[in-house]
Amino acid sequence: MNATIADLKNRFEDALVTAFGDEVAGIDPLLVPTSNPKFGDYQSNVAMALAKKLGKAPRAIADELVQTLDLSDLCEPLEIAGPGFINITLKTEYLQAQLAVMQRSDRLGVETAESPQRVIVDFSSPNIAKEMHVGHLRSTIIGDAIARVLEFQGQDVLRLNHVGDWGTQFGMLITYLQEVCPAALTTADALDLGDLVTFYKKAKQRFDDDPAFQEAARQQVVTLQSGDQKSDRAWKLLCNQSRREFQTIYDLLDICLTERGESFYNPYLQGVVDDLEQAGLLVEDQGAKCVFLDGFTNREGERLPLIIQKSDGGYNYATTDLAAIRYRIHTDGANRLIYVTDVGQANHFAQVFQVARRAGWILDGVEVVHVPFGLVQGEDGKRLKTRSGETVRLRDLLDEAIARARADLETRLKEEDRHESQAFIEHTSHIVGISAVKYADLSQNRTSNYIFSFDKMLALQGNTAPYMLYAYVRIQGISRKGQIDFGNLGADIKILLHEETEFALARHLLQLDELIGQVSQELMPNRLCQYLFELSQKFNQFYDRCPVLQAEEPTRTSRLVLCDLTARTLKLGLSLLGIQVLERM
RNA sequence: GGGUACUUAGCUCAGUGGAUAGAGCAACCGCCUUCUAAGCGGUCGGUCACAGGUUCGAGUCCUGUAGUACCCGCCA
Numbered sequence: 161m162n163a164t165i166a167d168l169k170n171r172f173e174d175a176l177v178t179a180f181g182d183e184v185a186g187i188d189p190l191l192v193p194t195s196n197p198k199f200g201d202y203q204s205n206v207a208m209a210l211a212k213k214l215g216k217a218p219r220a221i222a223d224e225l226v227q228t229l230d231l232s233d234l235c236e237p238l239e240i241a242g243p244g245f246i247n248i249t250l251k252t253e254y255l256q257a258q259l260a261v262m263q264r265s266d267r268l269g270v271e272t273a274e275s276p277q278r279v280i281v282d283f284s285s286p287n288i289a290k291e292m293h294v295g296h297l298r299s300t301i302i303g304d305a306i307a308r309v310l311e312f313q314g315q316d317v318l319r320l321n322h323v324g325d326w327g328t329q330f331g332m333l334i335t336y337l338q339e340v341c342p343a344a345l346t347t348a349d350a351l352d353l354g355d356l357v358t359f360y361k362k363a364k365q366r367f368d369d370d371p372a373f374q375e376a377a378r379q380q381v382v383t384l385q386s387g388d389q390k391s392d393r394a395w396k397l398l399c400n401q402s403r404r405e406f407q408t409i410y411d412l413l414d415i416c417l418t419e420r421g422e423s424f425y426n427p428y429l430q431g432v433v434d435d436l437e438q439a440g441l442l443v444e445d446q447g448a449k450c451v452f453l454d455g456f457t458n459r460e461g462e463r464l465p466l467i468i469q470k471s472d473g474g475y476n477y478a479t480t481d482l483a484a485i486r487y488r489i490h491t492d493g494a495n496r497l498i499y500v501t502d503v504g505q506a507n508h509f510a511q512v513f514q515v516a517r518r519a520g521w522i523l524d525g526v527e528v529v530h531v532p533f534g535l536v537q538g539e540d541g542k543r544l545k546t547r548s549g550e551t552v553r554l555r556d557l558l559d560e561a562i563a564r565a566r567a568d569l570e571t572r573l574k575e576e577d578r579h580e581s582q583a584f585i586e587h588t589s590h591i592v593g594i595s596a597v598k599y600a601d602l603s604q605n606r607t608s609n610y611i612f613s614f615d616k617m618l619a620l621q622g623n624t625a626p627y628m629l630y631a632y633v634r635i636q637g638i639s640r641k642g643q644i645d646f647g648n649l650g651a652d653i654k655i656l657l658h659e660e661t662e663f664a665l666a667r668h669l670l671q672l673d674e675l676i677g678q679v680s681q682e683l684m685p686n687r688l689c690q691y692l693f694e695l696s697q698k699f700n701q702f703y704d705r706c707p708v709l710q711a712e713e714p715t716r717t718s719r720l721v722l723c724d725l726t727a728r729t730l731k732l733g734l735s736l737l738g739i740q741v742l743e744r745m
Numbered sequence: 746g747g748g749u750a751c752u753u754a755g756c757u758c759a760g761u762g763g764a765u766a767g768a769g770c771a772a773c774c775g776c777c778u779u780c781u782a783a784g785c786g787g788u789c790g791g792u793c794a795c796a797g798g799u800u801c802g803a804g805u806c807c808u809g810u811a812g813u814a815c816c817c818g819c820c821a
């Protein structure tokens with residue numbers, strides 16, 4: 161209905177000028193969806209806004225505007241209500257025609273972007289030599305959903321995995337392994353990843369406690385950075401091992417990423433320093449090269465520096481992020497850079513973006529945006545941990561979700577005396593478990609902290625993945641029972657809306673394109689979740705009130721189309737969240 | 746100390762400057778001879794943290810206060 165709104169908006173703008181003169185040219189008619197279905201489909205709030213400017217009562221303005229407007233081809237007669245709201249109800253024939261258009265479209269009436277943007281979505285970004293843990297969950301899931309929505313719009317999306325494959329951590333790890341397990345530095349898979357993680361923790365401990373070790377580790381970083389062959393080989397071995405482990409999780413989650421780690425930008429770091437130097441932004445302070453920031457101060461009120469090159473000559477992550485911005489805009493040609501990381505990095509990104517802007521790297525028309533999300537907390541409201549106090553491995557978390565979904569399914573099969581194949585049970589519990597985790601995360605406003613609960617996300621009722629999967633399954637049930645091929649309902653189908661629940665469902669279906677536009681702008685996947693949940697509710701209400709297969713023609717076919725549109729919308733919407741549907745469950 | 750975000754029903758959370766602030770869960774009451782009841786309907790539940798301000802209109806914008814979380818110089 162994007163086109164409908166655009167059309168209404170134009171007609172309102174014209175009518176405003178006709179009624180009140182050029183004084184109101186270009187005024188936004190403030191068309192929004194109504195807050196309550198009893199007010200119709202859309203409302204204009206412009207009369208209240210113009211009251212002061214025109215020196216007239218809002219209702220009088222509304223009245224004049226309504227006299228001027230002719231929307232009889234689209235709408236029922238306009239109504240003025242309350243202080244001066246103009247309520248717009250679309251004609252039933254119009255809704256029916258729009259549904260027919262949607263039905264015929266393989267994109268459900270959602271247009272592709274007119275001029276596709278080059279968009280880079282930077283998400284997931286685990287660290288080499290560490291296991292992916294629950295902290296990576298949100299970035300991975302949210303980033304993937306955002307990328308999918310933009311891809312569906314036809315944007316040219318590059319999904320980048322900015323893995324932590326460089327820096328001090330490797331100095332620590334290599335130095336430590338030289339001492340305790342040199343074989344790991346020369347032989348592939350001499351250690352399994354679990355051991356590597358243990359070694360990493362021990363190395364970190366040494367680094368924090370032992371100044372001599374710290375120095376050796378720093379020196380090792382310099383050696384690595386200078387291109388030393390032995391170090392380079394060890395580094396590559398470690399990276400490969402981690403990479404394979406990450407991939408099993410991405411496969412499990414059905415998520416696709418292009419790896420371009422921090423090390424990728426090594427050749428460009430010196431260029432960052434040179435550029436900043438040339439721009440006159442670089443200041444040497446206590447041996448480190450810094451850019452002093454606007455609007456960031458320490459406790460004495462002095463401007464804070466962003467360290468670009470450390471006193472030992474090394475670079476840190478700010479430098480890498482700056483090099484990445486420069487590369488992504490100037491070499492990749494990106495128009496939009498999206499960083500999906502936890503909100504704790506908000507400061508860091510604000511600082512880096514500021515420096516990039518001042519250095520002139522962010523070209524006109526390029527949007528650089530941090531998409532932050534809150535912490536994953538346990539049911540106690542604290543950072544999610546295992547019972548023993550460790551961070552939760554992502555692998556374990558996903559396995560548990562699947563196991564719980566499976567236990568749940570098997571209980572139900574027993575209760576209902578159903579018999580299903582092993583393959584069915586495996587597949588269903590996998591989809592239900594993974595979807596539940598994804599949906600629980602995505603359905604929350606990403607900026608707030610989120611309380612992780614298996615019980616809630618796997619619940620069969622409420623705003624959960626299983627509820628929506630079930631709505632889809634119900635529709636497939638109709639198709640099986642009636643031997644209906646939704647893809648072949650007939651060429652010239654009439655959709656007829658009579659019942660309240662049919663109207664409510666139809667109106668909701670027609671909002672899909674507006675919603676996708678919004679999500680792609682605001683990058684808030686929870687809005688898509690909300691839409692799909694409401695769609696499922698409205699479908700279930702329709703399903704409850706309106707028999708489909710037993711209905712007389714032409715109602716029967718019309719209802720079948722509503723079912724088909726609902727199923728396709730659910731399938732598409734869920735796919736944009738990275739969630740697959742099931743035919744039966 | 747500075748910065749940022751948050752505070753909405755018993756719990757978990759939505760909420761785009763517009764009309765009587767909404768869901769889900771929990772509790773209680775109904776509805777399966779029917780396309781899967783994993784569903785639907787209903788009841789109960791609110792000082793939108795507090796105090797000011799802007800506005801025709803504020804949960805939403807601004808200021809202040811309180812509480813909570815996160816970030817703050819060579820880790821990422």
